[in-house]
Amino acid sequence: xxxxxxDNYTRFFDVIVADAHIDGKEIQVWDADGxxxxxxxxxxxxxxxxETYDEQVEEDGRTITRKVTKSWWWATTISSERLxxxxxxxxxxxxxxxxxxxFNTLSRHWSLNHCYKHDPVxxxxxxxxxxxxxxxxxxxxxxxxxxxxxxxxNSLIALSNQLYAGLGAEFGKGITMHPGTDPP
Numbered sequence: 001x002x003x004x005x006x007d008n009y010t011r012f013f014d015v016i017v018a019d020a021h022i023d024g025k026e027i028q029v030w031d032a033d034g035x036x037x038x039x040x041x042x043x044x045x046x047x048x049x050x051e052t053y054d055e056q057v058e059e060d061g062r063t064i065t066r067k068v069t070k071s072w073w074w075a076t077t078i079s080s081e082r083l084x085x086x087x088x089x090x091x092x093x094x095x096x097x098x099x100x101x102x103f104n105t106l107s108r109h110w111s112l113n114h115c116y117k118h119d120p121v122x123x124x125x126x127x128x129x130x131x132x133x134x135x136x137x138x139x140x141x142x143x144x145x146x147x148x149x150x151x152x153x154n155s156l157i158a159l160s161n162q163l164y165a166g167l168g169a170e171f172g173k174g175i176t177m178h179p180g181t182d183p184p
Contacts, residue, residue, distance in 0.1 A: 025053040031085045040077070047074045047088050102134070109157050110134060137163070 020027045033045035052069045074092040076083075083091075106112035110130055115123060141150075141159050153159050 025051045027051050027089075029085060029089070031080065031088070033080060035075075042077045044075050044077060045080065045088075047076075047085065047092065048072070049089060105156075106130060106134060109160070 020029065028050045030048040031045070033043060035044040035046055037044065049072045050069060051072065052067060054065050055068045056063055056065055072092060074088060076088065078088070103112070110133075112127070112130060116126060117123065137160060138156060141153075141156050145153065145159070153162060
């Protein structure tokens with residue numbers, strides 16, 4: 001391993017290097033800091049991983065196993081003293097969860113796909129308010145909703161529908177609930 005690293009990376013002794021097996025993946029890790037740019041005042045830390053794993057795919061009606069190798073790069077201003085290499089790696093991959101799950105949920109159920117105003121400041125304000133509302137609703141659902149009530153309101157969407165219906169009852173506008181979300 002050391003010979004391979006010295007051949008491929010001349011600054012070998014300036015970085016943290018590791019080989020690991022996590023969740024069935026063989027992971028090679030390079031974690032280096034102290035990089036400077038013209039546009040960022042603080043030193044950057046760069047994490048590079050090469051991940052190899054087996055993937056099952058269907059081909060001509062048969063399941064075959066093939067090796068997949070992916071290369072990932074992350075840059076951050078967070079020092080290695082504050083965030084370990086493993087945690088930075090996990091956060092880098094968790095970014096896709098945010099993109100795939102949160103933006104999908106906000107688009108499908110929270111009207112992120114509709115532009116109410118076309119002024120750039122109004123658009124940014126709407127998105128930020130939507131993020132705040134979504135975060136507060138999610139925190140309430142995950143951290144404060146009692147277990148007995150969670151059996152009845154079994155999803156964040158059902159909670160949102162309950163809150164929406166409550167607004168109608170409060171202001172007398174007769175807002176109707178979406179099907180399948182009867183109040184407790």
